[in-house]
Amino acid sequence: EAQVTQNPRYLITVTGKKLTVTCSQNMNHEYMSWYRQDPGLGLRQIYYSMNVEVTDKGDVPEGYKVSRKEKRNFPLILESPSPNQTSLYFCASSSREDTDTQYFGPGTRLTVL
Amino acid sequence: DQQVKQNSPSLSVQEGRISILNCDYTNSMFDYFLWYKKYPAEGPTFLISISSIKDKNEDGRFTVFLNKSAKHLSLHIVPSQPGDSAVYFCAASALRGSQGNLIFGKGTKLSVKP
Numbered sequence: 001e002a003q004v005t006q007n008p009r010y011l012i013t014v015t016g017k018k019l020t021v022t023c024s025q026n027m028n029h030e031y032m033s034w035y036r037q038d039p040g041l042g043l044r045q046i047y048y049s050m051n052v053e054v055t056d057k058g059d060v061p062e063g064y065k066v067s068r069k070e071k072r073n074f075p076l077i078l079e080s081p082s083p084n085q086t087s088l089y090f091c092a093s094s095s096r097e098d099t100d101t102q103y104f105g106p107g108t109r110l111t112v113l
Numbered sequence: 114d115q116q117v118k119q120n121s122p123s124l125s126v127q128e129g130r131i132s133i134l135n136c137d138y139t140n141s142m143f144d145y146f147l148w149y150k151k152y153p154a155e156g157p158t159f160l161i162s163i164s165s166i167k168d169k170n171e172d173g174r175f176t177v178f179l180n181k182s183a184k185h186l187s188l189h190i191v192p193s194q195p196g197d198s199a200v201y202f203c204a205a206s207a208l209r210g211s212q213g214n215l216i217f218g219k220g221t222k223l224s225v226k227p
Contacts, residue, residue, distance in 0.1 A: 042219035104156025
C-alpha cells in the first residue's frame with residue numbers, strides 16, 4: 001500500500017531535549033516536505049527536499065533541521081525544542097511526474113513542556 | 114505578511130447547493146495554485162490545481178477559477194454533499210505543483226448540512 005508514515009504519532013517532551021520525527025515513503029517519490037499546522041495559522045512549510053541531498057528552507061525553518069540521505073526518508077530534527085514548537089506536524093511526498101498529488105502522512109502531535 | 118489569504122474561516126451550505134470557497138494572494142510570482150481538503154485527525158489530501166495560464170479547471174463536482182488580474186481564486190463544489198464537510202486549504206507556488214516552497218492559506222471550514 002502506497003503510504004507516508006511518521007513516527008512517533010504523539011510525543012510529549014521537555015524544553016531542550018533533542019528529538020527526531022521520522023518520515024518514510026514507499027512510493028519512490030523525489031519531493032518531500034515537512035509542515036506544521038497551528039490553530040488560526042493553517043499549514044506552514046518548514047523544509048522541503050527535491051531529491052537526495054537537496055533540501056531547502058520553507059517558511060518557518062527556525063529551530064528545525066532536516067536531512068535527506070536516502071530517497072525514502074526525510075527526518076525532522078529539533079535540536080533544542082521549545083514550547084513554541086508545540087504543533088501538529090505533517091510530512092508529505094510527491095513524484096516528479098505528478099507534483100500536484102502530494103501524499104501526506106497521518107501527522108505527529110508534538111507537545112513541548 | 115500573509116501571501117495567501119482565505120478570509121472566511123467557515124462556511125455553511127445546504128446539501129445539494131453550491132459551495133464557493135475563496136482565496137486571495139498577493140505575490141505575483143505565484144504561478145500554480147492548489148486546493149487541499151483535510152478531515153480531522155488525517156493529513157490533507159489534494160483536490161484540484163490550476164496553472165496561471167488557465168482561468169478554469171474542472172474535475173467532477175469541483176471547479177477552480179483563477180482571476181490573475183484580481184489575484185483571486187475560488188473553488189466551487191456542485192452539488193455539495195455532507196461528505197464534503199472538511200477544512201479546505203488553498204496553496205500557491207512559484208513552481209508547478211508541490212515542488213519547492215508551497216504557501217498555504219489558513220483554511221476554510223466547510224459544513225454541508227443534510
